[in-house]
Every structure is written in C-alpha cells, then in structure tokens.
Amino acid sequence: xxxxxxxxxxxxxxxxxxxxxxxxxxxxxxxxxxxxxxYPIHGIEKExxxxxxxxxxxxxxLGLSGLTLALGFQSWVFTTDYQIQFGGKPYFxxxxxxxxxxxxxxxxxxxxxxxxxxxxxVNKLPHYSHPILSSRSMPKITRDRFALAVSVDxxxxxxxxxxxxxxxxxxxxxxxxxxxxxxxxxLLPLKPVLATVILCVLAGLGTWHLQRLWNKLPLISIMDEQxxxxxxxxxxxxxxxxxxxxxxxxxxARGAQYVAWTSPEExxxxxxxxxxxxxxxxxxxxxxxxxxxxxxxxQLGDGKKLLSDKYTGAPANLHQARLKEAPDGHFYAVxxxxxxxMAGYGKDIPAADRWAIVHxxxxxxxxxxxxxxxxxxxxxxxxxxxxxxxxxH
Amino acid sequence: xxxxTLPKILMGLGALxxxxxxxxxxxxxxxxxxxxxSLLLLAVVLGSLFIIALEHLTRAQWSIVxxxxxxxxxGMLPVLxxxxxxxxxLGLSGAFGWATPAFREALATEPHLHGKAIWFSTPFFLGxxxxxxxxxxxxxxxxAGGSMKQDESRDPRFSLFAKRFSAPFMWLFAxxxxxxxxxWLMGMSPRxxxxxxxxxxFAGVFLSGLAATVLGILHxxxxxxxxxxxxxxxxxxxxxxxxxxxxxxxxxFSQFMLIWYANLPEETFWFNTRLTGGxxxxxxxxxxxxxxxxxxxxxxxxxxxDAKRLSWVAALVLVGEVIDLYWLIVPELGQGVLxxxxxxxxxxxxxxxxxxxxxxxxxxxxxxxxxxxxxxASLHYHL
Numbered sequence: 155x156x157x158x159x160x161x162x163x164x165x166x167x168x169x170x171x172x173x174x175x176x177x178x179x180x181x182x183x184x185x186x187x188x189x190x191x192x193y194p195i196h197g198i199e200k201e202x203x204x205x206x207x208x209x210x211x212x213x214x215x216l217g218l219s220g221l222t223l224a225l226g227f228q229s230w231v232f233t234t235d236y237q238i239q240f241g242g243k244p245y246f247x248x249x250x251x252x253x254x255x256x257x258x259x260x261x262x263x264x265x266x267x268x269x270x271x272x273x274x275x276v277n278k279l280p281h282y283s284h285p286i287l288s289s290r291s292m293p294k295i296t297r298d299r300f301a302l303a304v305s306v307d308x309x310x311x312x313x314x315x316x317x318x319x320x321x322x323x324x325x326x327x328x329x330x331x332x333x334x335x336x337x338x339x340x341l342l343p344l345k346p347v348l349a350t351v352i353l354c355v356l357a358g359l360g361t362w363h364l365q366r367l368w369n370k371l372p373l374i375s376i377m378d379e380q381x382x383x384x385x386x387x388x389x390x391x392x393x394x395x396x397x398x399x400x401x402x403x404x405x406x407a408r409g410a411q412y413v414a415w416t417s418p419e420e421x422x423x424x425x426x427x428x429x430x431x432x433x434x435x436x437x438x439x440x441x442x443x444x445x446x447x448x449x450x451x452x453q454l455g456d457g458k459k460l461l462s463d464k465y466t467g468a469p470a471n472l473h474q475a476r477l478k479e480a481p482d483g484h485f486y487a488v489x490x491x492x493x494x495x496m497a498g499y500g501k502d503i504p505a506a507d508r509w510a511i512v513h514x515x516x517x518x519x520x521x522x523x524x525x526x527x528x529x530x531x532x533x534x535x536x537x538x539x540x541x542x543x544x545x546x547h
Numbered sequence: 548x549x550x551x552t553l554p555k556i557l558m559g560l561g562a563l564x565x566x567x568x569x570x571x572x573x574x575x576x577x578x579x580x581x582x583x584x585s586l587l588l589l590a591v592v593l594g595s596l597f598i599i600a601l602e603h604l605t606r607a608q609w610s611i612v613x614x615x616x617x618x619x620x621x622g623m624l625p626v627l628x629x630x631x632x633x634x635x636x637l638g639l640s641g642a643f644g645w646a647t648p649a650f651r652e653a654l655a656t657e658p659h660l661h662g663k664a665i666w667f668s669t670p671f672f673l674g675x676x677x678x679x680x681x682x683x684x685x686x687x688x689x690x691a692g693g694s695m696k697q698d699e700s701r702d703p704r705f706s707l708f709a710k711r712f713s714a715p716f717m718w719l720f721a722x723x724x725x726x727x728x729x730x731w732l733m734g735m736s737p738r739x740x741x742x743x744x745x746x747x748x749f750a751g752v753f754l755s756g757l758a759a760t761v762l763g764i765l766h767x768x769x770x771x772x773x774x775x776x777x778x779x780x781x782x783x784x785x786x787x788x789x790x791x792x793x794x795x796x797x798x799x800f801s802q803f804m805l806i807w808y809a810n811l812p813e814e815t816f817w818f819n820t821r822l823t824g825g826x827x828x829x830x831x832x833x834x835x836x837x838x839x840x841x842x843x844x845x846x847x848x849x850x851x852x853d854a855k856r857l858s859w860v861a862a863l864v865l866v867g868e869v870i871d872l873y874w875l876i877v878p879e880l881g882q883g884v885l886x887x888x889x890x891x892x893x894x895x896x897x898x899x900x901x902x903x904x905x906x907x908x909x910x911x912x913x914x915x916x917x918x919x920x921x922x923x924a925s926l927h928y929h930l
Contacts, residue, residue: 196779196930241810249807252800 159306160285160332161188162315164324165299169195172300175322176201182318183304190286190301208275213267220262224255237460242445285332299326411505418480418487425483429506431513439514442507446499455518467495472515473522485512551906557899564892571889578634578642579880580890582731583872584897585630587755589727590868591901592627594756595620596683597720599690603706604713609783611925612775614916616763617756618691619908626904628680635676638731639669644879645737663737672730679723686716695911697918706920724749732872735879739817743802750795755868757788758861763909765858772914778852779930785851788860792845796838821874825884829874837867869894 166172172189179187180203187202189195232238233245240247273279286292286303295301302324304315316327383389389397406412415421429435444453450469452458457471470477477485489508492498499508520528568577595617602610639646645667654664665671690709697705725745733744741747761784767773806814821830841860850856877885916922 243810249804252804 157331158333159309159312159329161303161305161330162312162319163190163286163289163291163301163303163328163330164316164319164322165291165294165301165326165328166324167299169198169300171323172302173198173201175302175319175324178322179302179304179318183315186305188303188305190295190303192296192298192300195300209268209271212271212275213263216267217259217263220259221255223262224258225251228254239445239448242441285330288332289328289330291326291328413490415483415487418484418491418493421487422481422484425486427482427486427509427512429509429513431516435510435513436517438507439510439512439517442503442511443514446503447511450496454522455515456522469496473519478519482509482512482516485515554899554902554906557895558903559899561892561894561896561899564888565896568889568892573889574637574640575642575880576882576885576889578637579876579885580893581630581634581637582642582876583869584893585627585634586731586872587865587869588623588630588897588901588904589627590752590755590872591759591865592621592623592756593683593720593724593752594754595759596624596687596690596756597753598756598760599694600686600713600716600720603690603709604717606710606921608921608924609780609928611916611919611922612928613760613764613773613780613784614694614919615912615914616760616767616773616909618694618916619911620756620759620763620905621687621691622908622911623901623904624680624684624687628684631676631680634731635673639672643730644735650737660738666729667734667737675726675730679726682719682723686712686719690716694916694919695913698913698916699918701918703920705918721745721749724752732875735876736817739814741802741806741814741817743798747795747798747802750791750798751868751871754788754791754795754864757784757791758864758868759905760784761788761854761857761861762865763905765854766906767909767914768854775915775926776854777928779928780925781854781857782848782851782930785845785857785860788841788857788864789845789851792838792841792864796834796842799834799837820878826874826878829870829884833867833870833874836863836870841867 164175166175169191172191172195176187176189176198180201185203189198189202191198228251229246232247237245239245240250243250278284291299291301302319302322304319306312306315306329312329316329319327383391383397385398387397388395391397392399401407415424447455449461450457450459450467451472452460452469455472457469459465459469486508488496489503489511490498490500503511524532565577568580598610598617599614599621601607602614641647644650645663646669654660654667689712693705693709725748728745728748732748733739733741761781764773764776764781764784768776803818806818820826841863844850844860844863850860919925
C-alpha cells in the first residue's frame with residue numbers, strides 16, 4: 155500500500171448536515187466527492203451527481219435473457235428434440251413451461267445480475283479492500299457518523315480539502331493514505347479461497363458416503379418402509395406370498411366388461427365395431443392413437459417406432475397384408491389384451507376409444523395405400539375436420 | 548361546466564340507459580351488469596378497509612399521513628349495502644348461477660350436489676350476506692369512525708385499540724371476502740369449484756383499494772390539499788401496487804395451471820368457456836392489462852414517485868378490475884360476449900356514482916389524522 159494522500163474524510167452528525175456540506179463543496183470539488191453513511195440515504199446520489207448505476211440495466215437484460223433461454227430451450231426440447239405426449243396435451247404446452255421460465259428468469263436476474271453485478275460494479279471485486287476500511291473513522295461511520303470524502307492527490311490538496319470540510323461544518327476530519335488502483339491493494343487471498351474449495355469437496359464426499367451408509371444403518375425409520383401391501387412386492391399376508399391378487403374364477407370385476415373371447419382370432423369372429431366412422435369418432439381415434447400407440451407403431455402405423463434403438467422390440471407394421479384383412483374385432487382384442495411384448499391397454503383406454511382407434515387404423519391403412527378412386531373421392535369432398543395436434547385446451 | 552358536475556351528468560345519462568335496459572326485459576343481463584359494477588365499488592371499499600387495518604396491525608408509520616383517503620373511501624360502504632340489497636333481490640330471482648330454476652332442480656335430483664344444496668339455500672345465503680356486511684360496517688365504524696373521533700379527543704388509546712382490533716379483523720376479512728367470492732362470483736357457475744378463488748378475489752380487492760387511494764391522493768393534491776404526502780410516501784404506495792400486481796398474476800396463473808394440468812372435466816369447463824369464441828380475446832388481454840403493463844410501468848422509480856404518472860397506472864388497475872369482474876361473471880350467462888349500449892349505460896352510471904360518492908367522502912373530516920400519536924413520524928418519513 156502506497157503512502158500517498160488518498161482522501162480526506164469529514165465526519166458529520168446527521169444526514170442533513172452531510173447534504174448541506176455536499177451542496178457547499180460541490181462547485182469546487184464536483185466528481186471528487188463521495189459519501190459514506192451508516193444506512194442508505196435515498197436521493198443522495200443526485201446531490202453527489204453520481205451517474206445512474208448500471209445494475210438495473212444488467213438485471214433487466216439478464217432477466218429477459220433467462221426468460222428467452224428457458225422458453226426457447228423448453229420449446230425446442232418438447233416440440234423438436236424429444237417429443238413426448240403427456241396426457242394428450244400438445245407438444246408446445248406453454249403453461250407447463252411457465253414455472254421453469256419464471257425460475258430461470260429470477261435466477262439470472264437476481265443471482266447473476268443483481269448479486270454478481272453488485273459485487274463487481276459496486277464492491278469492485280476482485281478488490282476486497284479499500285483504504286477507507288483501515289481508517290480511524292470507519293467504526294464511527296458504521297455507527298452514527300455521516301462521512302463526506304474528498305479525493306486528493308497531494309498534501310497541499312489534502313490541507314485545502316480539510317479546511318473546506320471544516321468550513322462546511324465538519325467537527326472532525328481525517329486524512330487517509332493509500333490508493334485504489336487495481337493491483338496495488340490486496341486482491342482476493344489465494345489460501346482462504348483454496349481452503350474453502352477443499353472444504354466444499356470434502357463435505358460433498360462426506361455427505362455422499364454418509365447417505366450410502368444411511369440405507370444400511372437407518373437411525374430413524376422412514377416412511378418408505380411400511381408393512382402395507384405394495385404392488386409387485388412380496389407380502390407375507392397371503393399364503394402364496396404375492397401382494398397382487400388374481401380375480402376369482404368366473405367373476406367379472408365391478409365396472410369391467412365380460413369378455414367372451416379368448417384370442418384375437420375368436421374376437422374377430424365374435425365382435426364388430428359398434429361405432430360409425432364419422433368425423434367425431436375419427437378425431438377421437440386419432441387423438442387416442444397418438445397418445446397411446448404412436449410411440450411404438452409410428453405416426454403412420456408403419457411400425458417405425460419413435461423409441462430409442464436400445465428398445466429392441468419390433469412393433470407390428472399395421473399395413474401388412476395379414477392385418478389389412480384382419481377383422482375389426484382382431485384389432486380390438488389385441489389393443490385390449492396385448493400381444494407378444496405389447497401390453498394390454500384394456501385398463502387404460504375405455505372400450506369406445508379402443509373401437510375409435512380401430513377406425514383410425516383403418517383410415518391409416520387406406521390412406522397409405524390409396525387407390526386412384528380413393529383420391530378422387532377425397533378430392534370431391536370437403537376435408538373433414540379431424541382434430542389437429544395444436545389448439546388450446 | 549365545473550368538474551364536479553361531470554360525474555352527475557354521467558350518472559344521469561347512465562340512469563336513463565339503465566332504465567331502458569330494464570324495460571328491454573333482459574333481467575339476467577341487467578343483473579349481471581349490476582353485479583360487475585357494484586362489485587367494483589365494493590372492491591375499492593374493502594381494499595381501503597384492508598389498508599387501514601393492515602396499517603394498524605403492523606403499526607406502519609409511513610402511511611398514517613395518507614390514511615384519511617382509505618378511511619374516507621371506506622365510507623361508501625352504507626351505499627354499497629343498498630346496492631347489494633338490490634343485487635341480492637335481482638340474483639335470487641334467477642340471475643345467480645345457483646338460483647336458476649335448472650340448477651335448483653339439479654340440486655334436488657343429483658345426489659353429489661346435496662352438499663351444495665345446504666350452502667345455496669336462500670335463508671343461509673341471506674344470513675351470510677347480512678353477516679359479511681355487518682362485519683364490514685362495524686369494522687368501518689370502529690376503525691375509520693374511531694380515527695375521526697381521535698382528531699378531537701387526541702386519545703392515544705384508540706391507536707392501541709385499533710391495533711388489537713385489526714388482528715381478529717384480518718381473520719374475519721379473509722372469511723367474509725371468501726364468502727363474497729363464492730356467493731357472488733364462483734356461484735355464477737355453481738358446478739365449478741376452485742379453492743384458490745377467494746385469494747384471487749382478494750388480490751383484486753386489495754389492488755383496487757390501493758389504486759383508489761392513489762387516485763384520491765391525486766384528487767386532493769390537485770386542490771392544493773394533502774401536501775404532506777411526498778414522493779417518499781407515494782413510492783411506498785406504488786411498491787405495494789407493484790407487489791400485488793405480481794401477486795395477482797401469481798394466483799391467477801396458479802389457478803389456471805393446476806386446472807389445465809389435471810385436465811379434469813369438472814374443472815376445465817370453466818376455463819374452456821373463456822378460451823373459446825369471443826371470450827378468448829378478453830382472456831388474452833386480461834394478463835396484459837392487469838400484469839404486463841403495470842409490472843413494467845411500476846418497475847421505474849420515477850413513476851412510483853410521481854402522483855400523476857402513478858395515477859395513470861392506478862386508473863389502469865381499476866379498468867383491469869372491471870374487466871376481470873366482467874370476465875368472471877358474464878360468460879356464465881351463456882349469451883356470448885355482451886357489449887352494447889346497456890353495458891355502456893351501466894359503466895356511465897356507476898363511474899359517475901363512484902366519482903360522486905368518492906368526491907363527497909373526500910371532504911369529510913380533516914385531511915390528516917391529527918390525533919394519531921405517530922403522525923409526526925409519518926410526516927418525516929424518508930425512504
């Protein structure tokens with residue numbers, strides 16, 4: 155730290171006297187003035203003629219960036235990169251993006267913008283000290299004195315500033331030595347910073363090992379451990395040790411339908427589609443198909459799955475000759491009870507919707523292999539309003 | 548023509564139009580308009596009452612200097628009791644969603660509505676109406692009336708009493724505003740339910756009270772009165788307005804998102820009505836008007852410190868409240884977007900009535916609560 159004169163402090167008893175002194179010294183010293191007070195005094199920045207702080211602009215910019223970033227990223231992920239149907243909602247569901255958009259906006263604006271902006275612009279990191287902090291007056295300024303500081307370069311200037319401050323009514327003045335040029339004062343000390351980093355790493359590792367130990371030596375019982383019946387887990391209550399029960403032979407569960415067929419082939423001969431293939435039914439069928447079937451059988455029903463190649467199952471191509479000739483009841487039975495690795499959807503999709511899906515599958519089959527006659531029929535009719543993916547819900 | 552005659556001309560024109568609307572015979576539309584506008588005035592009054600109680604409860608000093616404005620505005624309450632008596636008569640004759648013959652029949656025949664049948668019985672409704680107005684009238688008498696008396700008596704014991712009274716008042720206020728929200732607004736669509744609805748209405752009520760207070764201050768300042776209210780006080784008031792603008796958006800979106808996400812038919816139909824047809828543009832405009840514009844306007848310190856510019860935002864908040872109430876009530880009539888000369892007539896009449904009442908009230912008593920022992924601290928309040 156150099157020993158040249160840096161600033162002269164004049165200590166005042168209250169904020170009003172400080173403001174009067176600022177007004178008295180402003181014409182002579184102008185931008186060389188700065189005030190140090192025990193608490194913020196609103197409006198004093200105007201008296202001092204300080205330029206407007208940039209923190210507000212930084213916060214607004216970062217807030218808007220956070221908003222754009224979160225909204226853009228979620229839109230891209232959910233509409234382009236990894237489309238997943240959630241409960242039949244459109245891919246671009248802005249309402250579900252809002253909480254994350256809000257959080258990221260606040261995060262960038264407050265933490266990055268306000269806190270880091272303040273640390274760098276106002277507190278002047280990486281400087282962590284300032285000559286005034288080692289002055290005699292500092293304890294008084296943090297308690298009950300209001301200081302007006304005048305920047306000086308030479309001893310003569312310091313004497314003049316001291317006289318001016320006394321004349322403005324300061325009962326007490328102090329000359330502070332030092333400089334605030336970057337690199338001259340102490341910078342952030344390396345050892346404490348390193349020590350903090352090492353402590354953080356150690357604490358993280360310790361927590362990691364502790365939580366691994368926790369499962370083996372539970373100090374308290376947690377709600378995860380209960381003696382109740384949990385699906386798919388062993389349970390000692392029943393003689394066979396299983397928690398999930400089979401229906402009693404010859405009974406039909408409440409709300410369920412009596413199923414007479416035992417195979418898709420049998421269903422094909424026994425059942426026929428009870429719904430008319432009108433636009434409402436087809437829209438319903440399309441929605442249900444896209445919600446439940448599309449991930450495996452593909453947008454066109456051609457068996458080109460959207461799932462990762464790591465899933466090695468081969469979903470059926472619905473356009474193969476065997477399935478084109480199969481009766482409606484066959485499809486209904488496979489949707490209801492499943493086939494090979496495909497699970498049954500009887501519990502998830504109401505019967506009417508399963509029949510609607512069958513109609514929609516027929517539409518896909520005919521559309522992908524349309525004859526000239528079909529195209530003419532389609533061209534001669536107005537396009538039926540089959541529900542689209544988008545729209546509001 | 549003086550400024551004070553304009554509200555009376557509005558009232559006269561509006562009254563003519565309203566008479567026409569009554570003779571036109573669509574009593575449900577007439578009642579719905581009546582609800583929208585009398586609820587706006589009530590929101591101003593209840594918001595004012597809440598500001599007074601909040602100040603006493605927290606022993607806030609900054610707002611003592613402007614407390615006379617909400618205290619006087621709350622004095623519109625007796626007139627509102629009359630308006631709501633008329634409103635109850637209109638509503639019970641079939642304008643309330645829960646008082647329509649169709650819903651009355653459903654209450655008797657659909658077993659899952661039996662619980663609601665108790666709530667929506669006429670005597671119980673009238674009992675609740677009397678109870679909530681009794682709570683508000685008594686609280687107004689005690690808080691505002693007591694404060695006026697303190698001007699003469701200079702008795703500091705009133706301040707202590709007001710603080711103690713404000714604590715149970717908050718509790719009663721929460722219940723009474725929820726009852727108001729359920730009976731008069733949520734009850735327009737009696738099959739629908741949302742547990743956050745009372746909070747949503749409270750957000751609008753508090754915003755309206757704050758906005759009316761700002762406008763009242765500007766009105767007095769224009770006459771050269773209430774010079775004691777400085778930019779420091781306005782800044783704090785503007786801060787409240789800003790905070791509750793965000794609060795309104797937070798509550799409104801919470802309500803929407805949970806219902807949208809769960810996608811249960813017994814909840815979604817309410818929003819579905821408002822997101823289709825002619826209601827969609829209004830639903831779209833509402834968050835812009837009630838959140839985006841006031842939010843960015845109030846970010847600025849200069850706006851919050853300037854009575855004139857703050858009043859523009861306050862006026863916008865009140866416009867937002869009318870549109871909000873209209874958006875809550877009118878879609879339930881099932882007649883589409885109703886915007887015609889009848890709505891204009893109601894707007895003119897009630898704007899005129901509100902301005903006339905507010906102007907008359909703002910001349911009652913002294914401009915400052917001179918008997919408040921902390922008035923001096925408020926006069927010297929600095930940010």
